Amino acid sequence: MNEHRLVMTGMPAAGKTTFLAALWSLGISPHANVSYRTEYIEGDVGYLNKIGLAWAECTELGHTEFSRVESCVLRLRDARLGTSERLAIPDLSGEVFVHLLKERAWDSRVAGPLLETEGLLLFVNCEKVQEPAWIFESEAPADTPTTPWSPELIPTQTQLVDLLQCICDLRSHRETRLAIMVSAWDRAASIYADPSLWMSDHLPLLTQYLVANSLVWPNKAFGISAQGGPLPQDEARLLAMSPDERPFIVEGAASTSSADVALSPHDLGAPVRWLVAR
């Protein structure tokens, strides 16, 4: 059995838990056309079942509590190769990365997995990007109260570059595969065919950083919609569909030559497959 350790990173409400719920649920479904199927249920999967049930009911998943680190282990069979894989992928609250940004200290429960991981999934919700905007003479707001500076107010792309730089330091600049997970892709899919292009337009600082540091961060972008549409607006439409067919994924360009890895448009296991491929 092959052992893998991955870490999901990203700011709060970036889609980490919803992705995990969909990955788990598709793995146990008999009909889903995905890279990985659940081979064996190991340990207590109460948390995975809880988020899996919510996902099946199209219920928006709440934020993962700051104080909790859910240690999730998935025992999977690779649908292509037939190999057995054990994947440890803790569900960390996005608040721990806000804590890092503000306090410049790693939550001790996060540093361990990050040191041991063989790949990172970096989540960014395409609907919740705080882009930089400057004051120009003609656009000065009239009577807005001034706001004291806080690291939380810096643009999303700067927060993510800062996070990657901190992880890079923590890992002593070891090469680490990075899957950039652009979540809520259903909102961007009508405009962008490729999540890499969305990144160039909306996260140009992060895009430059990744191009310049592709030796440390071999990377590939994925557009993912783990629910298949916006909630609660699309709830009725989504509930009428098979859960296996709701999620969809779009593969973007990779920094290294890489063939597409998804078995189907619904294969949320594709980023995992790309991260653990050697």
Place this chain on the structure above:
Amino acid sequence: MTDEAVATLSSPAGYHAAAGEALSVADSFSITRRAPTIVVAPLGPQGCGKTTLITTMYDQFQLGPFAGHLFAGSESLIGLENRSFLSRTVSGETNARTERTEVGAGEQYLHLRLQEERQHERPRDVLIADMSGEIFEKLRDQPALAAQFPVIQAAHALAVFVDGELLASAKRHHSVLYDARMLLAAIVQEAPPNPHRIFQIVITKWDVLAKVGRAESEVRNEVLQVADGLLPRPASQPDLFVTAARPGGSAAPWAYGCAALLSSWMKLDSEQAAMDEQWQATADRFFDRFKAHTRT
């Protein structure tokens, strides 16, 4: 899931992340030791626009590649963001401004790691000094104080800033040129001789001069005279740049002249600094000494 089932992962305690703020001389040593580093010293009185110009260069990378380079990282990312904040709408300010660099902050550096867009070269580190204008007012009056500032000794580029807004003022016009000449004279006198060091003059707030109808060529010629007879050979004249980091109105585009200035610094690396190992060794020795001094 029960609380008992919540895993406690292996927990190496005590991992601190880099502060990401502006770097002290000692902090910057980790960068200069790792690879040849371009060190730039913007020099000028309070309010002449040194910090605004640096943060405007950084802001341009928020939008995409700038001056033929990609943003490859920064060890002072939080410091750059902090300095840029009052020019962002999120601050709630009605006019873009830059918080004044305090004299008590001493000598600090903002760091950029940049890579040529063509990606033929490895990323290069640039350290840009961010010091209070009050320090330079003292240096102008007492040149010997330069010995206390590593950046004056070790910088590859010494750039004297001339405030365009004051140049546009009938009352301040001559005094601002006088001030620039005296500061340049003090720096040229006290900086250790090095044929590869370059001196620059940077006119800021060009938009204000443009609004009062000054022609750029005329202003250039006038300001260049500040350096007459001061520079050591072979450089008889400093390079001169005309900039408007955050212009008001339509007199100049945003970041006017900033790309040319940044490009001039990045060229230093390949054309001068990297070729001159002796110079790098001199700079390293100085930083070594400073580091030892700060430890004791």
